[in-house]
Structures are given as structure tokens and as C-alpha cells.
Amino acid sequence: MKHVSTAPHRRASSPSHPSRAPRRSHVPLTATALACAAALSLVTACGSSGGSGSGGSGVIHVLAYGDAGNTVEKSIVDTFNKTSKVKAVLDTIPGADYQSKLQTVINTPQAPDVFFNWGGGSIAPFVKAGLLMPLDDMIAKDPALKADFLPSVFNTAVIDGRSYGVPMRGTQPVLLFDNKKVLADAGLTPPTTWDQLLDEVRTLKAKRITAIALGGGDQWPELMWFEYLFDRVAGPGVLQKAVGGDKSAWSSPESTKALGLLKQLIDAGAFGTTYDSVKFTDGGSPALLAKGKAAFELMGSWEYATQQSANPDFAKNQLGYSAFPSVADGQGDPNDLVGNTNNFYSVRSTTKYPDAVAQFLKLMYSDEFVKAQLAIGNLPTTTNTPKFLASSASPAYSQYQYDLVERAPSFQLSWDQAYPPAAMTPMHQAVQRFFDGQLDAGGFVAAMQALPTP
Amino acid sequence: MTRSPAAGGAGLTRPGLAWALPATAFFAVFALVPLALVAVLSFTAWNGVDSPRAAGLANWTALLHDPVMLKSLWLSALLTTLGVLVQTPISLLLGVWAAGHQRHRAILSAIYFVPLLLSATAVSVLWRALLDPNFGLPAQAPWLFGDGNLLGSRDGAIGVLAFVGAWQWTPLHTLIYQGAARAIPQVLYQAAAIDGAGRLRQFWHVTLPQLRTTMVTSTVLMVVGGLTTFDTVLILTQGGPGTETTISAYYMYEQGFKSFDFGQASAIALVLVLVATLVSLAMVRLSGYDAMRAGTEGI
Known part of the structure; x- marks a missing residue:
């Protein structure tokens, strides 16, 4: 599961990470403790032990989310160092701890010059605190830094009209995956409309097959259903208004309609009864799909990589994918997407080498970068990507996604990432309680209205 | 000297x-x-x-005014109480049994001891996989588990947390009771036998009173362990479904390290410190732990 890591888990804690191992402590513990106590500046003094400071040393520190994707980041850093006087150093923080470690280091002298993030709400608090450098000047000098990326993706890291991030990994739209064999056996095809989906759920239920696999234990897979239904029924406006602070958007008639449709699907038994005991992250829901116990799963594009590593035969022969069905009388464009638009590099405003950073960021639309990302299964969102799609690990799948993203009038960032981190837990809980029947539409709307906005 | x-x-x-x-x-x-x-x-x-x-x-x-906070305190209390009620009888009986000299006793005791050697994280990951509704135990034994929605329902999730806690911690308390039961002087049993007391009466009138102080020790450990439970919740339920298993310690973590609201998390932490202090004080008072009498009265 190499790049499952990039997005969905950033806030869902991975099940197996042991808690905080001490980092690089070569000094005896008591000595360190005494020194820190004396300094009485626990956070800044002990936060990290020196090594990663970026003061005047001719070095820029690049901080990335630690996972299999780091091979590309490493090779890009090497390429940069071949020609640059200022050297780049790649630091990584293992997956699940990334956001909390970043949060504690970002406003200290050890802060990185350039760092990985998810755009949107994940950097909004930093922008508000004045910690990030707007990239508009760099873009003015080198327009390709903006123009060479797909706009629907680039815009995720635009806050209050200023650009704060450059896409640096692959895009991950949410797709409706299916088990081709289960569908064929039941005489069905992937649904193109909501009504067709409901019909197919009834057909599958009659055959005692769970229509849709759902990892409700992780909570965020349930959120994907809300994201698409709201978009199809009302268009991307509801969420944009709501994130902008207009809480009345949640109580609009479109909102009620979307919730009603979802409720109808849940009540039809589409997800079975045990979904809250199943997780995506531990392989539970992907196994349901692969073993033919379920017909569909709504999931980010990383489902493909997950299946490829867990059930290679299934991924190769039986895994189907399609766009989310359209909703009759819906105001949203059926080509709209939701998901993780991409990951971004943002720049800390205190960096001593903005020019070197600009040179570094230019590599994110280079041919070398695109080829390297495609080779490990990521789908970059640069305009030169189509040239190299044939060299991708799975060309047909990459092409399909690229076309979707290029065609999409709107690519909505996952709600839990569009909102600031403080909103994540209450949002996930509200989503799960709606699926459980503990919250009705009114209760859900009230819960969403109570969320903090940037 | x-x-x-x-x-x-x-x-x-x-x-x-x-x-x-x-x-x-x-x-x-x-x-x-x-x-x-x-x-x-x-x-x-x-x-x-x-x-x-x-x-x-x-x-x-x-x-x-936070309903989740109030509920989390109640949940912590519930889980702690469940832990004491489930673990005490089992570990007491196992401990007294393991103090004897039966055949195979050493081997069986060693096996019972194994869960204690595993980290709480490993234990939780293991049970999470074992209890998967589609591919785990529930799928094999629907007569026992129904549809298997254990971690997805409130009662099921609380039951699983209590069970996994008991599975892991009973061996420790068994060990404590075993040591204490070994220390009971044999003359007491001999005297009871002369007076015509059978096994049951010996257990009831000799063993149990002699283990009184041990029970206090064991219960204190269980209560402290129960109030500070965190890792099993983090891995098994993440406080869900909804907030049904969000105990205070987990709620503090959630506010601090997921929502980055360190002020609120600090307030919860202080409430926890206060509650734990009060509970310890109450237990010390009620049990007479502060003026503990010798266990071997009458010898």
C-alpha cells in the first residue's frame, strides 16, 4: 500500500505506529533534561536537537511526509543539489505523526524552509499566523510555476487570492470502484445515475450480497458519500459558502435533499449492518470487494494500489472503476470530482534563500519529476503529464484519471481537509452518527454549523 | 547493626x-x-x-457545557468498574488455584501469563483483526455474535474494550493473588481441616480473609489502570462509534493532538488529575489502606 499514505491517513491514525520514540538523543537523558529545565524553554529547546536548524548555513531544509513516495523526493533533491550552490536537505516524518509534528515545529527556529502539506485547511492556520510566504512574486518571475499545473488542483493551495503551494505528488480523486465479476454475475453495469444505483442495491440485496463495502470504522470513508452527494445535488457552492463562514448554507433545501438521498441509500441496506466495525486502513473493506462479498466501494484512487499489493490478481482482472453517478435534477455538474487534489510544497516565510527555493520549486513541473512520479504509480497534475502517461505503472488507469481531472469543472478538496484541523474530529463523528441513525438530517446540519471555520 | x-x-x-x-x-x-x-x-x-x-x-x-466531557467521565467510570468486576473474580480464582501443587499447574500458569508479555498496542491490533465481522471470529460463530457488528455498536464496543482489558490484565492480578495465596500459613488450613471445614469453607473463611489486603492492592491497580486506559481505545475504537467510547484520556488526546486545541486539552487533563486524586484518596480512606493491618492476624 505504498501511497495510500499520502492523504487519507493524515488524520486517521494508522493502527500500528508506536507512540513517540525519542529522536536523535545522543546526549544522556538526565543531562538533556536538566539543560532544558534550566533553560525553561521546553518546547523550543528540546523540540529537536539542533541538527535541522536552517540558519545561514547554505542549506534549505525540505520536510516531507515519510513513506514510499520519498524515493522521488530524494531524487529531485539530488538533481537540485547538482547545480545549486545552496544545498537542499530532505527531512521526513513518518506518516501518521506528520501533521502534529509539523504543528509543533513550524513556529520554531527549527522550522523547515519548504514543507509538504495538503493545501486548504491544513495550511490555513499557518497563513493566518503569517508563517507562510505567498508565492505570487515567484510566479510573476516564472509564470510556469502556476500555468504548468491543472488549475482545479493548483487552486487548492490558493488562500484569500494568494498562492501558497506548488503541487508536488499525485492527484487522488474519489472513484466508485466495483468488482466486475460480481456485477456481471448479477447482470449489472456500473451505475450512471443515482436511481440506477438504488435499483442495483436492491438487486444485489436480493442475492444476499452487500452492495457497497464501507470502512465506517475509519469514519472518513463515510464522509466521501456526503461530499459527492452534496456536490451532485447542489454543486460545489454549498461547501465553499460554508467554509467561508456562511453557516446557513448547511440548512439550504439542497442540503436537506442530499441528506435525504443518502438516508434512503443507508436505509435500503446498501452498506449492510456491520460497516462501523470494518475499516479501510486495516484492509477490511478492500477485502470485502476483492473477495466478492461486496459489489462497490467508494474510495480514493489509492484503492487501486491497495488492491494491487493485497490482491494482485483481482486488481489486474476484476477491479472496475467509474465516476460517481449523477443525480436527477441536481445542480452539480456530473463531471465534478471530490478527493485529494494533490499534495503541496509551501514555503516558510523565514527562509533565508527564497531564490534557491524558487529554483527548487521549478523542478515540480520538470519532465524528470513527472516520469519519476508516474513510475511509482502517482499521477502528477502538470500540463506535461499526458506526454508520459504511457510510461505509467498502469497506463489505462492513469489516463482515465487524468482525463477526469482535466475535464472536471470543480475538484472539491475533501471536507475534512478544506476545514481547519480543529473541525476534523467533530465532523467525522457527525458523519458516523448520521450513518448510525443517531443523528437525523437536522442534527447533522446543526453539527456542521457548529464546526470552526478558517 | x-x-x-x-x-x-x-x-x-x-x-x-x-x-x-x-x-x-x-x-x-x-x-x-x-x-x-x-x-x-x-x-x-x-x-x-x-x-x-x-x-x-x-x-x-x-x-x-460539553456533553462529551461529562459522558467521557461516566464512560471512564463504567469501564473501570467493569474491569474490576470482571477481573477480580477470575484472577482471584486463578491465583488461588495456581498457588497449589496440582499436575501441569506450572505449564498452564505460564500459558495464562503470556498476554501480559505482549504490548497493549499489539494486543489491540490482534483483537481488532480477530473481531472483524466479515473475516474474523464473528463470521465463524454467528450464533454467538449475531451479525458481528461488535465495534460498531455502543454496547458491543464497550464490551470489547472491557474484554480485551481483562484478557490482558488478568494475568498480572493472578500473579499477585498467587503470591499472596502462597504466603498464607498452612497451619490455618490444618486447623480448619481439624474443625471439619471442607474446601469451600476453607476458601471462604481462610483464604478470602487472608487475601483482603491483596484485594485492596489489586483493586487500586485496576482502578488506576482503568482511569488511564488509552491505547486500547486508540486502536480498537478511536472513541467511536460516534463518541460512544470516548473516555476522558482519549478525549484529551483528541482535543490536543487531533484538533490542536491545547488549551481545552489542558483543562481536560486537569479534570483527570483532580478526579484521579479524589478517587485515590477515597480508596485509601475506605479500604483502610493508610492504616493497613497485618494480614496474618492470630498467628
């Missing part, structure tokens, strides 16, 4: 205060200073990025 009968013997030098210094310093740096900092933080709003801003009583009033 330690046998000298003179109270506070003249030749006996008590260890100087310097001996206590490392431990005191350690305690101050890692317990008292953080506690004081947390107390200060609880009156601020801090997301870890900006500097903390004074927020007056905002965190505390929010906590007072």
Missing part, C-alpha cells in the same frame, strides 16, 4: 537528603513543572502555532 533494638539507634545514620535529590529533581522536571504549565495553558487558547493567547475561563466554561 540494623538489628539494634534501640529506636532510632544512635549508631544508625539516616541517609542524607542528598539521596532524595535525583528522584525529587526528576519528579519536579517531569511531573510538577508540566503540571503547572498545563494549569497555565488551560486558561489560554493555543493551537501550537501562534503563541498562547489568554482566554480567561473560556476553556472551563466550554468544558462545563
Whole structure:
């Protein structure tokens, strides 16, 4: 599961990470403790032990989310160092701890010059605190830094009209995956409309097959259903208004309609009864799909990589994918997407080498970068990507996604990432309680209205 | 010379205060200073990025009106009580049995001991996989588990947490009871046998009273363990479904390290400190732990 890591888990804690191992402590513990106590500046003094400071040393520190994707980041850093006087150093923080470690280091002298993030709400608090450098000047000098990326993706890291991030990994739209064999056996095809989906759920239920696999234990897979239904029924406006602070958007008639449709699907038994005991992250829901116990799963594009590593035969022969069905009388464009638009590099405003950073960021639309990302299964969102799609690990799948993203009038960032981190837990809980029947539409709307906005 | 009968013997030098210094310093740096900092933080709003801003009583009033907080205290109490009620009888019986000299006793005791050797994290991951509704035990035994929605329903999730806690911690308490049961003088049993007491009456009238102080020790450990439970919740339920298993310690973590609301998290932490202190005081009072009598009365 190499790049499952990039997005969905950033806030869902991975099940197996042991808690905080001490980092690089070569000094005896008591000595360190005494020194820190004396300094009485626990956070800044002990936060990290020196090594990663970026003061005047001719070095820029690049901080990335630690996972299999780091091979590309490493090779890009090497390429940069071949020609640059200022050297780049790649630091990584293992997956699940990334956001909390970043949060504690970002406003200290050890802060990185350039760092990985998810755009949107994940950097909004930093922008508000004045910690990030707007990239508009760099873009003015080198327009390709903006123009060479797909706009629907680039815009995720635009806050209050200023650009704060450059896409640096692959895009991950949410797709409706299916088990081709289960569908064929039941005489069905992937649904193109909501009504067709409901019909197919009834057909599958009659055959005692769970229509849709759902990892409700992780909570965020349930959120994907809300994201698409709201978009199809009302268009991307509801969420944009709501994130902008207009809480009345949640109580609009479109909102009620979307919730009603979802409720109808849940009540039809589409997800079975045990979904809250199943997780995506531990392989539970992907196994349901692969073993033919379920017909569909709504999931980010990383489902493909997950299946490829867990059930290679299934991924190769039986895994189907399609766009989310359209909703009759819906105001949203059926080509709209939701998901993780991409990951971004943002720049800390205190960096001593903005020019070197600009040179570094230019590599994110280079041919070398695109080829390297495609080779490990990521789908970059640069305009030169189509040239190299044939060299991708799975060309047909990459092409399909690229076309979707290029065609999409709107690519909505996952709600839990569009909102600031403080909103994540209450949002996930509200989503799960709606699926459980503990919250009705009114209760859900009230819960969403109570969320903090940037 | 330690046998000298003179109270506070003249030749006996008590260890100087310097001996206590490392431990005191350690305690101050890692317990008292953080506690004081947390107390200060609880009156601020801090997301870890900006500097903390004074927020007056905002965190505390929010906590007072927070239904999740109240429920989390109740859940902590419920899980702790369940832990004591489930683990005490099992470990008592196993411990007394393991103190005997039956065949295969050593081998079986060693097997019972194994769960204690595993980390709580590993145990939770293991049970999470075992209890998967589609591919785990529930799928094999629907007569016992129904549809298998154990971790997805409130009662099921609480039951699983209590069960996994018991599975892991019963061996420790068994060990404690085994040691205590071994220490009961055989003459008591011989005297009881002469008086015509059978096995059951011996257990009831000799073993149990002699284990009284051990029970207090074991219960204190269970209560402390129950109130500080965190890892099993983090891995098995993540406080869900909804907030049905969000116990106080987990709620504190959620507010601090997922929502980055360190002020609010600090307030919850202080409530936990307060509750734990009160509970310990109450237990010490009620059990007579502070004036503990010798266990071997009448010998």
C-alpha cells in the first residue's frame, strides 16, 4: 500500500505506529533534561536537537511526509543539489505523526524552509499566523510555476487570492470502484445515475450480497458519500459558502435533499449492518470487494494500489472503476470530482534563500519529476503529464484519471481537509452518527454549523 | 547493626537528603513543572502555532457545557468498574488455584501469563483483526455474535474494550493473588481441616480473609489502570462509534493532538488529575489502606 499514505491517513491514525520514540538523543537523558529545565524553554529547546536548524548555513531544509513516495523526493533533491550552490536537505516524518509534528515545529527556529502539506485547511492556520510566504512574486518571475499545473488542483493551495503551494505528488480523486465479476454475475453495469444505483442495491440485496463495502470504522470513508452527494445535488457552492463562514448554507433545501438521498441509500441496506466495525486502513473493506462479498466501494484512487499489493490478481482482472453517478435534477455538474487534489510544497516565510527555493520549486513541473512520479504509480497534475502517461505503472488507469481531472469543472478538496484541523474530529463523528441513525438530517446540519471555520 | 533494638539507634545514620535529590529533581522536571504549565495553558487558547493567547475561563466554561466531557467521565467510570468486576473474580480464582501443587499447574500458569508479555498496542491490533465481522471470529460463530457488528455498536464496543482489558490484565492480578495465596500459613488450613471445614469453607473463611489486603492492592491497580486506559481505545475504537467510547484520556488526546486545541486539552487533563486524586484518596480512606493491618492476624 505504498501511497495510500499520502492523504487519507493524515488524520486517521494508522493502527500500528508506536507512540513517540525519542529522536536523535545522543546526549544522556538526565543531562538533556536538566539543560532544558534550566533553560525553561521546553518546547523550543528540546523540540529537536539542533541538527535541522536552517540558519545561514547554505542549506534549505525540505520536510516531507515519510513513506514510499520519498524515493522521488530524494531524487529531485539530488538533481537540485547538482547545480545549486545552496544545498537542499530532505527531512521526513513518518506518516501518521506528520501533521502534529509539523504543528509543533513550524513556529520554531527549527522550522523547515519548504514543507509538504495538503493545501486548504491544513495550511490555513499557518497563513493566518503569517508563517507562510505567498508565492505570487515567484510566479510573476516564472509564470510556469502556476500555468504548468491543472488549475482545479493548483487552486487548492490558493488562500484569500494568494498562492501558497506548488503541487508536488499525485492527484487522488474519489472513484466508485466495483468488482466486475460480481456485477456481471448479477447482470449489472456500473451505475450512471443515482436511481440506477438504488435499483442495483436492491438487486444485489436480493442475492444476499452487500452492495457497497464501507470502512465506517475509519469514519472518513463515510464522509466521501456526503461530499459527492452534496456536490451532485447542489454543486460545489454549498461547501465553499460554508467554509467561508456562511453557516446557513448547511440548512439550504439542497442540503436537506442530499441528506435525504443518502438516508434512503443507508436505509435500503446498501452498506449492510456491520460497516462501523470494518475499516479501510486495516484492509477490511478492500477485502470485502476483492473477495466478492461486496459489489462497490467508494474510495480514493489509492484503492487501486491497495488492491494491487493485497490482491494482485483481482486488481489486474476484476477491479472496475467509474465516476460517481449523477443525480436527477441536481445542480452539480456530473463531471465534478471530490478527493485529494494533490499534495503541496509551501514555503516558510523565514527562509533565508527564497531564490534557491524558487529554483527548487521549478523542478515540480520538470519532465524528470513527472516520469519519476508516474513510475511509482502517482499521477502528477502538470500540463506535461499526458506526454508520459504511457510510461505509467498502469497506463489505462492513469489516463482515465487524468482525463477526469482535466475535464472536471470543480475538484472539491475533501471536507475534512478544506476545514481547519480543529473541525476534523467533530465532523467525522457527525458523519458516523448520521450513518448510525443517531443523528437525523437536522442534527447533522446543526453539527456542521457548529464546526470552526478558517 | 540494623538489628539494634534501640529506636532510632544512635549508631544508625539516616541517609542524607542528598539521596532524595535525583528522584525529587526528576519528579519536579517531569511531573510538577508540566503540571503547572498545563494549569497555565488551560486558561489560554493555543493551537501550537501562534503563541498562547489568554482566554480567561473560556476553556472551563466550554468544558462545563460539553456533553462529551461529562459522558467521557461516566464512560471512564463504567469501564473501570467493569474491569474490576470482571477481573477480580477470575484472577482471584486463578491465583488461588495456581498457588497449589496440582499436575501441569506450572505449564498452564505460564500459558495464562503470556498476554501480559505482549504490548497493549499489539494486543489491540490482534483483537481488532480477530473481531472483524466479515473475516474474523464473528463470521465463524454467528450464533454467538449475531451479525458481528461488535465495534460498531455502543454496547458491543464497550464490551470489547472491557474484554480485551481483562484478557490482558488478568494475568498480572493472578500473579499477585498467587503470591499472596502462597504466603498464607498452612497451619490455618490444618486447623480448619481439624474443625471439619471442607474446601469451600476453607476458601471462604481462610483464604478470602487472608487475601483482603491483596484485594485492596489489586483493586487500586485496576482502578488506576482503568482511569488511564488509552491505547486500547486508540486502536480498537478511536472513541467511536460516534463518541460512544470516548473516555476522558482519549478525549484529551483528541482535543490536543487531533484538533490542536491545547488549551481545552489542558483543562481536560486537569479534570483527570483532580478526579484521579479524589478517587485515590477515597480508596485509601475506605479500604483502610493508610492504616493497613497485618494480614496474618492470630498467628
